[in-house]
Amino acid sequence: MRKPCCDKRDTNKGAWSKQEDQKLIDYIQKHGEGSWRTLPQAAGLLRCGKSCRLRWINYLRPDLKxxxxxxxxxxxxxxxxxxxxxxxxxxxxxxxxxxxxxxxxxxxxxxxxxxxxxxxxxxxxxxxxxxxxxxxxxxxxxxxxxxxxxxxxxxxxxxxxxxxxxxxxxxxxxxxxxxxxxxxxxxxxxxxxxxxxxxxxxxxxxxxxxxxxxxxxxxxxxxxxxxxxxxxx
DNA sequence: AACGCAGCCAACCGCACCAGT
DNA sequence: AACTGGTGCGGTTGGCTGCGT
Incomplete structure (x- = not known):
């Protein structure tokens, strides 16, 4: 049985706030994508890594039309x-x-x-x-x-x-x-x-x-x- | 104005895949 | 070969919004 991707007790769920978006954007612009599992902590986000990845890919990516x-x-x-x-x-x-x-x-x-x-x-x-x-x-x-x-x-x-x-x-x-x-x-x-x-x-x-x-x-x-x-x- | 309904969309969840060991 | 962790994918859900009554 694999452990969950994050400790769900300590993570936010639901819609992303502007501040959370900005933190994620700033972090990725500085450090690039990847290491989604460790990204939330490094970026100061109370989010699951998967959630960050999804938010970036589906919404925040600069090349999105x-x-x-x-x-x-x-x-x-x-x-x-x-x-x-x-x-x-x-x-x-x-x-x-x-x-x-x-x-x-x-x-x-x-x-x-x-x-x-x-x-x-x-x-x-x-x-x-x-x-x-x-x-x-x-x-x-x-x-x-x-x-x-x-x-x-x-x-x-x-x-x-x-x-x-x-x-x-x-x-x-x-x-x-x-x-x-x-x-x-x-x-x-x-x-x-x-x-x-x-x-x-x-x-x-x-x-x-x-x-x-x-x-x-x-x-x-x-x-x-x-x-x-x-x-x- | 209030309510119900349908449609849309962002986000979550669970599973599969893949690379590294 | 088997195991593990990280990542990606597709299905589903839930909240918001607009529209009709």
Whole structure:
């Protein structure tokens, strides 16, 4: 039995105060990130290390992009979710300035509903004949979101939350499942490792978060058992 | 004005992963 | 190989806010 990450009796919980935020920012600016377990004490915070890490990553990081998601960001999230499932950190890694928590929340509060409204099962990105499909133009694929089109799903064998996604993806089955009179759901799921003229070191210096996750995405995709990626033209 | 409800989002929790020993 | 500590991730919760009645 491992001991808890901190002594919960002595730690604050709940919303962060401005003073706490400032202490955390000051400390990280001086000493850099890492050593989250010892950081709270060193920074004079009565917080659990995990809590500090979360606060920094999700809220205080200087490279965070706050505010509404753009259309292309929405599209990308939908595509990546079809590809990766609920692996929010990987998805967020493709969206500069966005955090896994933010993407997860946005998915659950907006995009899930949007797909459902379009008659698409948000769990597997397949047209769901049991769900009512709205007759509005939005539901025909010509939504405000330009490329909200899908006819695919993907087995994500390595996912820890594989329950959301079918273990085996059968392309033949898909083509058979989708009625011919449905809108063209051609979804380009091409995914590539971010290319950069910067060296890996330079890239990591400029954006350690994006770089780190991008590396993981690339590794995951490389390691994926064939045929994990099934792209449908 | 008061209340109930739904949606959003920050934060917490528990588990898994990984590197070091 | 087994163990341990630190870190990361995804699911869930709870409080706040806005809206309708």
């Amino acid at each position: 706050r505010g509404n998601f753009a259309e292309d960001e929405e599209d990308l999230i939908i595509k990546l979710h079809a590809l990766l499932g609920n692996r929010w950190s990987l998805i967020a890694g493709r969206l500069p300035g966005r955090t896994d928590n933010e993407v997860k929340n946005y998915w659950n509060s907006h995009l899930r509903r949007k797909l459902l409204k379009m008659g698409i099962d948000p769990n597997n990105h397949r047209l769901n004949q049991n769900l009512p499909r709205s007759q509005t133009p939005d539901a025909s694929g010509s939504t405000s979101s330009s490329s909200m089109k899908t006819n695919m799903t993907l087995a994500d064998k390595s996912s820890r939350s594989a329950g959301d996604h079918p273990e085996v993806f059968d392309a033949e089955n898909v083509s058979g499942d989708i009625p011919r009179d449905l809108p063209d759901l051609n979804l380009d799921l091409t995914i590539s490792v971010p290319s950069s003229s910067l060296t890996k070191v330079e890239e990591e210096e400029q954006n350690p978060y994006a770089s780190k996750v991008a590396t993981k995405v690339a590794r995951d995709i490389e390691n994926a058992e064939s045929p994990t990626l099934l792209l449908f033209a």
